[in-house]
Amino acid sequence: MFSRRELLAMSAAGAAMVSSGAQGATFGNPDEPPQGAINTKNASSLSDPGPQNPALAKQFPSAQTPPATDVGGLPMNWASFNNAPRRIQNGGWARQVTVVDFAISKEISGVNMRLSAGGIRELHWHQAAEWAIMTYGGCRITVLDVQGRPYVADLKAGDLWYFPPGAPHSLQGLGPDGCEFVICFDDGHANEFNTLLVTDWLAHTPPEVLSKNFGVPAETFGKIPLHNLWIFQGTVPGDLAADRAAVARHAEAPPYPFVYSLGSSAPLKESAAGSIRIADSSNFKVATTVAAALVTMPPGAVREMHWHPNADEWQYYISGQARMTVFDTGPNARTTDFSAGDIGYVPRNLGHYVENVGDTDVQFVGVFRAPRYEEVSLSNWLAHTPPRLVAQHLNIDEKLIAQWPDTSPGVMPKT
Numbered sequence: 001m002f003s004r005r006e007l008l009a010m011s012a013a014g015a016a017m018v019s020s021g022a023q024g025a026t027f028g029n030p031d032e033p034p035q036g037a038i039n040t041k042n043a044s045s046l047s048d049p050g051p052q053n054p055a056l057a058k059q060f061p062s063a064q065t066p067p068a069t070d071v072g073g074l075p076m077n078w079a080s081f082n083n084a085p086r087r088i089q090n091g092g093w094a095r096q097v098t099v100v101d102f103a104i105s106k107e108i109s110g111v112n113m114r115l116s117a118g119g120i121r122e123l124h125w126h127q128a129a130e131w132a133i134m135t136y137g138g139c140r141i142t143v144l145d146v147q148g149r150p151y152v153a154d155l156k157a158g159d160l161w162y163f164p165p166g167a168p169h170s171l172q173g174l175g176p177d178g179c180e181f182v183i184c185f186d187d188g189h190a191n192e193f194n195t196l197l198v199t200d201w202l203a204h205t206p207p208e209v210l211s212k213n214f215g216v217p218a219e220t221f222g223k224i225p226l227h228n229l230w231i232f233q234g235t236v237p238g239d240l241a242a243d244r245a246a247v248a249r250h251a252e253a254p255p256y257p258f259v260y261s262l263g264s265s266a267p268l269k270e271s272a273a274g275s276i277r278i279a280d281s282s283n284f285k286v287a288t289t290v291a292a293a294l295v296t297m298p299p300g301a302v303r304e305m306h307w308h309p310n311a312d313e314w315q316y317y318i319s320g321q322a323r324m325t326v327f328d329t330g331p332n333a334r335t336t337d338f339s340a341g342d343i344g345y346v347p348r349n350l351g352h353y354v355e356n357v358g359d360t361d362v363q364f365v366g367v368f369r370a371p372r373y374e375e376v377s378l379s380n381w382l383a384h385t386p387p388r389l390v391a392q393h394l395n396i397d398e399k400l401i402a403q404w405p406d407t408s409p410g411v412m413p414k415t
């Protein structure tokens with residue numbers, strides 16, 4: 001039995017052969033030798049007698065039957081939190097995708113974490129900078145900057161935080177149901193399961209040194225944990241103003257907030273086709289090594305063909321069903337499907353678009369290891385090139401070129 005998709009592909013192949021009579025090298029079917037379902041002439045060239053995993057295959061229609069425009073062998077650019085093992089403790093859990101699991105992801109490693117109401121991610125620090133986006137609930141963060149200035153804030157879904165390398169911090173779930181968020185480290189090797197923990201250091205310091213260091217008797221530390229806590233259940237934090245007053249003591253406040261409300265910020269681009277919101281060091285001053293673009297688009301819309309000159313793009317799909325094709329020299333073109341909880345990756349300067357192929361809004365965030373967000377729009381480039389020059393390249397009438405967008409729309413609607 002053939003799947004509906006295979007039958008559709010075969011009937012499309014038949015239609016193409018009737019209309020063009022050609023085997024390949026036609027519009028939408030460029031390659032020689034011909035590739036893609038459209039070029040098969042019998043059912044068994046396309047069917048897959050097995051073994052199969054239908055549940056998994058269903059999530060990757062573009063791998064099962066790539067568009068005839070796909071070619072070559074670009075490396076895997078899909079990963080997911082959905083199949084990453086959760087490290088579960090009382091108070092919450094975390095799972096991660098680092099470059100060890102996802103070879104292409106050299107600039108960013110990703111962590112997905114849940115904290116219960118009162119659940120605490122232990123006071124810690126690490127080598128990499130930490131950027132995060134809240135996807136659910138409420139979270140209280142604490143951080144001390146490298147000038148010794150303390151900061152405490154509460155975050156909601158759509159909010160970001162950024163902690164510079166080495167800045168010590170904590171995270172705690174608020175009521176009524178804690179929180180969930182995604183962290184990006186600006187280093188593909190960074191590992192949430194191996195951070196510098198306050199409990200580990202105190203347990204591995206001689207008691208007499210602790211006594212001198214803090215100016216109190218060694219017995220003060222008699223009941224400290226001998227093993228680290230990492231994530232543990234605490235009590236739900238009280239009033240934010242009280243915590244802010246408690247941490248101030250003799251210190252000054254940092255000049256810029258360590259949080260930014262990206263989800264409720266004014267979009268850089270907005271139309272019926274969707275919106276793009278940007279957070280980088282121009283508006284989120286402390287985020288000197290990570291920039292982000294939050295994209296929301298309705299069914300059928302396409303995040304226009306573009307590339308990023310200054311960094312790889314690490315994508316986290318928050319909702320919906322999307323399909324992305326990445327283009328590289330060769331030529332190479334690879335189309336991949338993404339669902340909520342999945343991760344995509346595009347090396348810098350490689351062309352790509354993202355299409356909403358589902359029935360609901362697609363929302364994803366692109367994260368870049370760069371101080372500023374940068375993109376080049378294909379249509380904007382061609383619209384700002386002498387039309388006669390473009391016409392000679394593409395064999396398209398100048399009057400039609402004049403209709404192309406000349407404002408980098410970001411997202412284009414369903415046609």
Ligand code: MN
Binds near residue numbers: 124125126130169195
């Ligand atoms: Mn951290």
Ligand code: MN
Binds near residue numbers: 306313
């Ligand atoms: Mn992009």
